[in-house]
Amino acid sequence: MKNEKILAVQFQYLGDAVFMTPALQLIKLNYPKSELHVLVANEISPILKYVEYIDKVWSISRIRGQLNIFDQLPTILNLRKENFDRVVDFGGNDRGAIYSFLTGSKIRLGIINKPKNLIHKICYNQKIFLRELPSSYIDKYIRLLKPWNISPNPNLICPKIGFNKNLLSQAKKILGNKSIICHISTSQPKKEWPLELWLEFYKLAEAKNYKLIFTSGISKREVSLLKKLKKYDKNISVIRPVENLELFIAIISQSECMISGDTGPLHFASAMGIKTLGLFGIFGSVKQAASNYRNENKIVSNLCKCIGRLEHFEVCKSDQKCMSTISPREVFLKFTLLMK
Numbered sequence: 001m002k003n004e005k006i007l008a009v010q011f012q013y014l015g016d017a018v019f020m021t022p023a024l025q026l027i028k029l030n031y032p033k034s035e036l037h038v039l040v041a042n043e044i045s046p047i048l049k050y051v052e053y054i055d056k057v058w059s060i061s062r063i064r065g066q067l068n069i070f071d072q073l074p075t076i077l078n079l080r081k082e083n084f085d086r087v088v089d090f091g092g093n094d095r096g097a098i099y100s101f102l103t104g105s106k107i108r109l110g111i112i113n114k115p116k117n118l119i120h121k122i123c124y125n126q127k128i129f130l131r132e133l134p135s136s137y138i139d140k141y142i143r144l145l146k147p148w149n150i151s152p153n154p155n156l157i158c159p160k161i162g163f164n165k166n167l168l169s170q171a172k173k174i175l176g177n178k179s180i181i182c183h184i185s186t187s188q189p190k191k192e193w194p195l196e197l198w199l200e201f202y203k204l205a206e207a208k209n210y211k212l213i214f215t216s217g218i219s220k221r222e223v224s225l226l227k228k229l230k231k232y233d234k235n236i237s238v239i240r241p242v243e244n245l246e247l248f249i250a251i252i253s254q255s256e257c258m259i260s261g262d263t264g265p266l267h268f269a270s271a272m273g274i275k276t277l278g279l280f281g282i283f284g285s286v287k288q289a290a291s292n293y294r295n296e297n298k299i300v301s302n303l304c305k306c307i308g309r310l311e312h313f314e315v316c317k318s319d320q321k322c323m324s325t326i327s328p329r330e331v332f333l334k335f336t337l338l339m340k
Helices: 014-030 042-048 073-081 094-102 118-123 137-144 165-175 195-207 220-232 245-253 264-271 283-288 328-339
Strands: 005-010 035-041 056-060 086-089 107-112 126-129 180-183 212-215 257-261 275-280 298-300
Touching: 005 014, 005 094, 014 035, 014 042, 014 137, 014 264, 035 042, 042 056, 042 245, 056 073, 073 094, 086 094, 094 107, 094 118, 107 118, 165 245, 180 195, 180 264, 195 212, 195 220, 195 328, 212 220, 245 264, 257 264, 257 328, 264 275, 275 328, 298 328
Parallel strands: 005 035, 005 086, 035 056, 086 107, 107 126, 180 212, 180 257, 257 275, 275 298
Antiparallel strands: none
């Protein structure tokens, strides 16, 4: 088999990069002599940097809603010099389609999200319509590879990432003697478990001497949630938001368990073999992310009502907030079973 150079493109979110790893491993398995490269946004790079079957990670700056092709011209020219034999765009957005085309590769595989999307039709010469793909992220990315005669492998369906072992001592110092991380925020408020319920869960866990520590994302809104939780009870242990993603992943790697809504840190923990308990409620989360977790690693809320007109708001607009139907006692009971 020819020693091919293959480029995988992904311009989505943190969790999407994690869920892409089984598909990447399948590429490497089916093209064992290939050189596998990945192109992502700068903020995604630390997630894939220590994945053993990726030969090189390319990263570029990204401003959502802006396609700064001229600023990225040196990177584009360097990508073209690689003479990639194949490119697959797992993101299925305009940015990924255009960069796939600009690599100059003869084989460019991607997703057609909308039948009338001319950019995708022009940029890809191997196409799969989104409606033909499964909803689950992992299954979706693997199924996308069918035009390359790559089939699912039951032994390769679990995401796997690594971490920077040089940061272990710093990570352990930050984590202290705490072993259970509760990540209370997501990029979309509608995916978050209410703070009042986190507080109730904290009291139940503390009464049984579980050592909890709380974290959040780095945005101003997410940091404010952590501060507000601390005001409820000054004894609650928190980790100040860590902007260095490599360090944060190293911190997670040293925990015993991660409890969180549908967000990157939950998926990082799972991909490193850490025990996880995911809280899922939003229709999209249940359909796309929760299906990748075993029953013992997730709790799903009552049926989400925010579909159709309300589905695309970042803040829940429903008078029946699905995440609020997940009870602290339910989380605590499932958590104690997980920790046995």
